[in-house]
Amino acid sequence: MGIVALPRHRYFSMQRPIYLDCHATTPVDERVLQAMLPYFRESFGNPASVGHLYGWEAEAAVKLAREAIATSINATPEEIIFTSGATEANNLAIKGVAESYHSKGRHIVTVQTEHRAVLDPCAYLQSLGFEITYLPVKSDGLIDLQELESAIRPDTILVSVMAANNEIGVLQPIADIGQICRDRQVLFHSDAAQAIAKIPLDVNAMQIDLMSLTAHKIYGAKGIGALYVRRRNPRINIAPQLHGGGQERGMRSGTLYTPQIVGFAKAVEIAIASQSEEQQQALKLRQHLWNRLSELDNIRLNGHPTQRLAGNLNVSFTNINGAALMLALQPIVAISSGSACTSAKTTPSHVLISLGHSKELAYASIRFGIGRFNTLDQIATVADHVLASVRSLN
Numbered sequence: 001m002g003i004v005a006l007p008r009h010r011y012f013s014m015q016r017p018i019y020l021d022c023h024a025t026t027p028v029d030e031r032v033l034q035a036m037l038p039y040f041r042e043s044f045g046n047p048a049s050v051g052h053l054y055g056w057e058a059e060a061a062v063k064l065a066r067e068a069i070a071t072s073i074n075a076t077p078e079e080i081i082f083t084s085g086a087t088e089a090n091n092l093a094i095k096g097v098a099e100s101y102h103s104k105g106r107h108i109v110t111v112q113t114e115h116r117a118v119l120d121p122c123a124y125l126q127s128l129g130f131e132i133t134y135l136p137v138k139s140d141g142l143i144d145l146q147e148l149e150s151a152i153r154p155d156t157i158l159v160s161v162m163a164a165n166n167e168i169g170v171l172q173p174i175a176d177i178g179q180i181c182r183d184r185q186v187l188f189h190s191d192a193a194q195a196i197a198k199i200p201l202d203v204n205a206m207q208i209d210l211m212s213l214t215a216h217k218i219y220g221a222k223g224i225g226a227l228y229v230r231r232r233n234p235r236i237n238i239a240p241q242l243h244g245g246g247q248e249r250g251m252r253s254g255t256l257y258t259p260q261i262v263g264f265a266k267a268v269e270i271a272i273a274s275q276s277e278e279q280q281q282a283l284k285l286r287q288h289l290w291n292r293l294s295e296l297d298n299i300r301l302n303g304h305p306t307q308r309l310a311g312n313l314n315v316s317f318t319n320i321n322g323a324a325l326m327l328a329l330q331p332i333v334a335i336s337s338g339s340a341c342t343s344a345k346t347t348p349s350h351v352l353i354s355l356g357h358s359k360e361l362a363y364a365s366i367r368f369g370i371g372r373f374n375t376l377d378q379i380a381t382v383a384d385h386v387l388a389s390v391r392s393l394n
Contacts, residue, residue: 017330017331018382019333019371020368020370020374020378022217022372023169023309023312023336023369024336025216025217025222026216026218027373028220029220029372031266031270032219032220032263032267035262035266036262039058039061039259039262040259044058045058046255047059047255047258048245048247061258061261061262062262063077065261065262065264066261069226069264069265072196072268073196073201073211073228074201074203074204074205075204078249079229079230080228081227081228081248081249081252082225082226082256082257082261083226083227085216085223085224086117086191086212088225088241089213089226089227090117090160090191090212091121091241092241093210093212093238094125094189096241097187098158100237101158101187102130105155105156106130106131106157107132107153107155107156108132108157108158108160109151109156109158110134110135110159110161111137111162112134112135112137113168113170114161114191115193118160118162122134122160135147135148135151139356140303140305140307141165141168141303141351142170142172142173143161143177148177149180149184152180152184152186157187158187158189159180159181159187159188159189160188161174162193162194163190163192163195163201165303166193166194167349167352168303168308168312168351168367169194169308169309169311169314170303170307170308171195171199174190174206175205178206178207179207181209187209187236188209188210189208189209189210189211189212190212191211192211192212194217195309196213196214197218197271197272197275198271198309198311203228208230209230210227210228211227211228212225212227213228215260215264215267219267219271220263220266220267220268221264223257223260224263224264226264227251229251240253279311280310282310282311282370283311284376285311285375285376285379286312286368286370288379288383289313289370289383290313290315292384292387293383293386295387296317298317298320298390298394299316299317299318299390300318300361301314301315302316302357310370311371312367312369313368314365315368316352318361320364320390320393323363324393325364325389328389328392329366329389332385333385333386335367335369336369337367352365368382
């Protein structure tokens with residue numbers, strides 16, 4: 001039986017839209033692809049096969065990649081556990097801590113605006129008898145540190161707060177949160193899927209005990225991520241959620257995907273080397289887009305105006321039909337109205353609702369995710385079409 005042709009989307013035959021959805025995913029950088037290719041065919045060995053050359057080649061490549069990723073966050077290579085992505089890393093961190101430390105307490109603190117990959121594991125634990133405190137956020141998306149301090153109890157075993165929000169781009173005060181957790185002797189986990197290599201991350205300076213990472217937000221391939229697990233001061237124990245071959249020091253069984261791991265490290269290396277220049281360019285493009293869209297009277301910025309990812313612009317339009325606006329923009333620009341993981345659902349963004357938005361305003365919101373390959377001409381084109389579309393729908 002031959003390969004079945006997939007049905008073509010109605011826009012596939014048209015000119016491809018400008019891509020401004022880099023918080024959902026990014027294209028694989030050509031340099032990353034070239035680094036990965038040899039490990040699909042020539043050096044295809046299993047890193048666990050230590051009895052021959054093919055295994056040695058793969059093992060050496062994984063070792064170098066682990067070192068590169070660890071260095072980027074000021075960790076040690078032994079503290080990097082490879083996973084299939086940030087969702088698995090979040091599950092491993094939260095469920096792994098809950099299982100290992102439940103004798104010390106069954107209370108976890110997180111935030112209402114976290115990704116579903118944090119909220120859903122917490123809800124699962126809640127069904128098992130754990131207590132979860134969901135901190136609210138202020139109208140700018142930031143948590144109140146005093147509320148966090150007040151929420152921590154003697155039986156609290158974990159605080160989980162994301163570094164950069166995937167919808168509104170807000171950067172939480174991670175170092176301050178880390179200090180609070182360390183002072184109270186509570187473990188601190190941060191979902192840094194959107195933050196890795198975009199902002200400086202130092203697990204020691206920020207006193208982070210567990211941190212989730214992924215490659216495909218920084219021009220690496222999908223399907224590879226990592227969990228940082230602190231080994232000293234204090235040493236963190238987590239119960240594995242996958243059992244099998246005992247890879248990754250027993251914390252995550254499964255054959256390591258060498259090409260993806262090599263690509264992950266290359267993506268991190270490129271992004272770290274160009275971090276300042278790249279983020280300045282993203283900020284310039286974001287500011288240009290915001291300046292143009294600010295010509296509208298019915299526009300509202302979502303999230304803190306400056307304490308946010310350089311490439312993130314999330315806005316709401318009052319008195320606008322959100323579905324009609326997205327439909328009008330669809331042929332011109334690829335964007336999201338919320339998290340890519342929940343974009344198929346009909347419920348409004350839980351992040352925007354947490355900011356105090358009505359359902360109608362949340363539906364009439366757009367997330368622009370500016371990336372490495374966007375240009376000023378593209379931003380100008382998008383701005384023109386957004387302005388025209390919104391005015392036509394008023």
